[in-house]
Amino acid sequence: MSENKETRGRPRSTEADRVILETTVQLLMEKGFAEVSIEGVAAAAGVGKTTIYRRYPNGKLDLVIDAIASAHLHLQLHETPDTGSIEGDLLGLFAHPAAFQLIGGPGFTLIGSVISERESNPALLEAFRVAITEPRRRQYNTIVTRAKERGEVKADVDAELVGQMIFGAMIARNLMGGEVNIELLRGAVRQVLSGIAA
Numbered sequence: 001m002s003e004n005k006e007t008r009g010r011p012r013s014t015e016a017d018r019v020i021l022e023t024t025v026q027l028l029m030e031k032g033f034a035e036v037s038i039e040g041v042a043a044a045a046g047v048g049k050t051t052i053y054r055r056y057p058n059g060k061l062d063l064v065i066d067a068i069a070s071a072h073l074h075l076q077l078h079e080t081p082d083t084g085s086i087e088g089d090l091l092g093l094f095a096h097p098a099a100f101q102l103i104g105g106p107g108f109t110l111i112g113s114v115i116s117e118r119e120s121n122p123a124l125l126e127a128f129r130v131a132i133t134e135p136r137r138r139q140y141n142t143i144v145t146r147a148k149e150r151g152e153v154k155a156d157v158d159a160e161l162v163g164q165m166i167f168g169a170m171i172a173r174n175l176m177g178g179e180v181n182i183e184l185l186r187g188a189v190r191q192v193l194s195g196i197a198a
Helices: 014-031 038-045 049-055 060-069 086-095 097-103 107-116 122-149 159-175 182-196
Strands: none
Touching (some): 014 049, 014 107, 060 122, 107 122, 107 159
16 A cells, blocks of 8 residues: 555645645635635545545645645735835735735735635635735734834824725726736835825
8 A cells, every 4th residue: 555545543644735735726716716616626636535525524725724724935024124214114015925916916816715605604704804914914013003103104004904905906906807006006105105105
């Protein structure tokens, strides 16, 4: 019997766990929730269907929720920039390759897929919020709080709204078929800062 084949009583392979979750996230970003299947994940990950069903006996939804919760495997959350200015910090945050992958790359498909399932599978959206949006919300708060302490921005500035306005501008450009690039980012950041500067 092959050593790679699972047998009764053998501890679960953490490598198989990683590959299954990574593959599921990649397929979600490429195809969207509706097109992801246990069979497709198994084939792309190079594991048997039974390997996945042992882990997720309730099927695809549980697998996808777990995959989104571990989405940092593909959408790495980098450290919050600390350049000494809010403009530098926001540019550093949004210009990071992981941010562009989320907003303008395959991650955009993941966002659309999650939103399209919000009525029928609300747990999917909640998993996305916890894994992807909540950590980034904390980063916005950190950047704007530091800027307030330096006297760069008004004391009553809403940190979350600052991040949402920049993120939203980039999402909107993508929806309208435009290119999401560094020039768009710089323009969005400067436009927002013109309204909140102290």
